[in-house]
Amino acid sequence: MVRTPLxxxxxxxxxxxxxxxxEARGExxxxxxxxxxxxxxxxxxxxxxxxxxxxxxxxxxALAFALDLSLDELAGACAxxxxxxxxxx
Amino acid sequence: MVRTPLxxxxxxxxxxxxxxxxEARGExxxxxxxxxxxxxxxxxxxxxxxxxxxxxxxxxxALAFALDLSLDELAGACAxxxxxxxxxx
DNA sequence: TCTTATACCGGTATTTGTATCACGGTCGAT
DNA sequence: ATCGACCGTGATACAAATACCGGTATAAGA
Numbered sequence: 001m002v003r004t005p006l007x008x009x010x011x012x013x014x015x016x017x018x019x020x021x022x023e024a025r026g027e028x029x030x031x032x033x034x035x036x037x038x039x040x041x042x043x044x045x046x047x048x049x050x051x052x053x054x055x056x057x058x059x060x061x062a063l064a065f066a067l068d069l070s071l072d073e074l075a076g077a078c079a080x081x082x083x084x085x086x087x088x089x
Numbered sequence: 090m091v092r093t094p095l096x097x098x099x100x101x102x103x104x105x106x107x108x109x110x111x112e113a114r115g116e117x118x119x120x121x122x123x124x125x126x127x128x129x130x131x132x133x134x135x136x137x138x139x140x141x142x143x144x145x146x147x148x149x150x151a152l153a154f155a156l157d158l159s160l161d162e163l164a165g166a167c168a169x170x171x172x173x174x175x176x177x178x
Numbered sequence: 179t180c181t182t183a184t185a186c187c188g189g190t191a192t193t194t195g196t197a198t199c200a201c202g203g204t205c206g207a208t
Numbered sequence: 209a210t211c212g213a214c215c216g217t218g219a220t221a222c223a224a225a226t227a228c229c230g231g232t233a234t235a236a237g238a
Binding site: 197 | 209210211212213214215216217218219220221222223224225226227228229230231232233234235236237238
């Protein structure tokens with residue numbers, strides 16, 4: 001095996017990650033946010049739906065800037081699955 | 090053209106980005122940092138030398154954690170080439 | 179009803195990231 | 209001089225990111 005396929009955990013992390021971005025997007029349309037970030041709407045949609053679980057750093061950086069999010073908080077939030085427990089608590 | 094090839098500016102940004110990581114690594118060996126971050130040493134080498142100009146977000150997040158770096162500062166630093174001017178000012 | 183806007187999905191194409199292997203170079207120690 | 213630990217480069221291989229296309233569905237508005 002040359003390149004390790006994404007593990008189920010990585011895919012789940014991608015789903016949580018995308019959910020965070022979608023939540024942060026709020027009422028704004030995918031097209032608008034994607035245009036501001038300089039990525040295609042298709043790419044944003046795939047990231048939000050978790051079908052692109054490990055996007056590139058600068059793609060996320062641009063989206064985080066467009067959505068006014070902190071990269072550190074973003075990484076910390078989806079790295080910990082027990083966050084939902086902390087949120088519901 | 091389906092996927093846009095990386096622009097020269099993106100490649101230069103990758104070089105600056107890698108230089109930042111290398112500087113942050115300091116005296117520590119590539120092998121050690123890569124092991125802590127959970128990536129291969131070859132991958133870290135490619136990122137540091139700019140031969141992998143757009144690495145994945147979580148790879149960078151793991152490296153930043155291993156190097157005790159802020160993702161926001163990292164993104165801001167290499168996104169603006171005129172930063173050195175701002176820093177020296 | 180018809181149009182428009184938005185989002186989802188499957189397929190396709192191309193580039194890139196990630197990892198392994200092999201080889202060579204440098205430096206310090208034995 | 210040989211050994212070992214790094215670092216660097218090239219080739220190779222495979223999986224995934226990105227982007228574009230066409231189609232579908234839904235909801236709001238003329």
